[in-house]
Amino acid sequence: MNIVKTIADLRAAVARARSEGKRIGFVPTMGNLHAGHIALVKKAGQRADFVVASIFVNPLQFGPNEDLDSYPRTLAADQTKLFDAGCHLLFAPGVEEMYPHGQAQQTLVRVPGVSEGLCGASRPGHFDGVSTVVTKLFNMVLPDLAVFGQKDFQQLAVIRTMVRDLNMPVQIISEPIVRAEDGLALSSRNGYLSSEERAIAPALYRTLCEMKTALLGGQRDYAALIAQGQAQLQAAGLRVDYLEIRHAPDLQPADAAAHELVILVAAFLGKTRLLDNLLVDLATH
Numbered sequence: 001m002n003i004v005k006t007i008a009d010l011r012a013a014v015a016r017a018r019s020e021g022k023r024i025g026f027v028p029t030m031g032n033l034h035a036g037h038i039a040l041v042k043k044a045g046q047r048a049d050f051v052v053a054s055i056f057v058n059p060l061q062f063g064p065n066e067d068l069d070s071y072p073r074t075l076a077a078d079q080t081k082l083f084d085a086g087c088h089l090l091f092a093p094g095v096e097e098m099y100p101h102g103q104a105q106q107t108l109v110r111v112p113g114v115s116e117g118l119c120g121a122s123r124p125g126h127f128d129g130v131s132t133v134v135t136k137l138f139n140m141v142l143p144d145l146a147v148f149g150q151k152d153f154q155q156l157a158v159i160r161t162m163v164r165d166l167n168m169p170v171q172i173i174s175e176p177i178v179r180a181e182d183g184l185a186l187s188s189r190n191g192y193l194s195s196e197e198r199a200i201a202p203a204l205y206r207t208l209c210e211m212k213t214a215l216l217g218g219q220r221d222y223a224a225l226i227a228q229g230q231a232q233l234q235a236a237g238l239r240v241d242y243l244e245i246r247h248a249p250d251l252q253p254a255d256a257a258a259h260e261l262v263i264l265v266a267a268f269l270g271k272t273r274l275l276d277n278l279l280v281d282l283a284t285h
């Protein structure tokens with residue numbers, strides 16, 4: 001696996017692969033890789049001939065009081081995992097390489113609608129930072145396809161909308177959430193949890209599963225279901241940021257006629273903000 005830190009070296013390596021007729025697959029990450037990221041890399045390897053991963057902790061998507069400085073940076077271990085997963089090229093730029101003119105004057109990509117509410121409401125500017133850096137990365141890598149995880153469900157919707165609205169020639173592929181044995185969605189931020197918090201954390205997925213069972217059983221009073229879920233999470237020791245039932249394809253609030261639902265949750269355990277979601281297809285029941 002080749003490792004490059006500059007855009008010039010990245011472009012040269014990708015151009016070489018393309019001149020050999022290879023299809024380029026891309027997996028953007030912020031590093032501290034776990035089995036969830038590796039599933040994305042393997043998916044890219046199934047759909048493309050040349051797999052590029054990026055590791056960049058993007059300051060533009062962090063709020064002033066968020067964990068930019070403490071976000072885990074584990075490049076050496078990440079390189080080994082990427083190599084083992086069949087990645088061909090790692091792009092690991094510094095902030096200067098990505099934002100040579102500073103962040104304040106950076107041109108932004110904003111995706112209206114789907115980036116508002118949910119994480120967009122709790123993290124103002126977050127999705128502008130994500131859509132901007134992903135646009136830059138797409139323009140640097142020029143991939144045929146890119147793979148994103150369903151764990152960041154709203155992010156995936158934002159990227160799909162951006163690619164559609166800006167006619168970007170990139171196929172977006174999604175991968176299901178990879179979970180620990182007790183159901184907790186794998187996340188780099190799980191590493192922030194104390195052992196007591198880690199023991200509480202599976203309550204998130206448990207609550208989503210119970211809500212899904214109720215929906216499949218015919219419960220249609222979404223407000224009551226959400227209130228019950230919130231109470232359950234609070235009782236377990238989590239502070240709920242949001243718990244919502246939305247129409248999965250466009251993330252609009254779910255009405256009674258919606259069949260493809262997604263239950264989305266963000267909650268704090270101490271200072272750590274965890275995300276999870278669960279798809280519910282009422283059409284098959």
Ligand SMILES: Nc1ncnc2c1ncn2[C@@H]1O[C@H](COP(=O)(O)OP(=O)(O)OP(=O)(O)O)[C@@H](O)[C@H]1O
Pocket residue numbers: 028029030031035036037039040147148149150151152175176177178179185186187188189190
């Ligand atoms: N458990 C998971 N299953 C599937 N995909 C995942 C999982 N965790 C992260 N991803 C995906 O990996 C890509 C990179 O995400 P990122 O580097 O932010 O990892 P993360 O573990 O989610 O970190 P964070 O704690 O910052 O959310 C995204 O497309 C994200 O959806």
Ligand SMILES: CC(C)(CO)[C@@H](O)C(=O)[O-]
Pocket residue numbers: 028029030056058061130133134152155
């Ligand atoms: C897509 C991404 C790599 C952009 O910084 C990030 O938001 C993430 O890791 O999901």
Ligand code: BAL
Pocket residue numbers: 030061152155
């Ligand atoms: N996985 C999304 C990146 C972030 O939380 O900033």
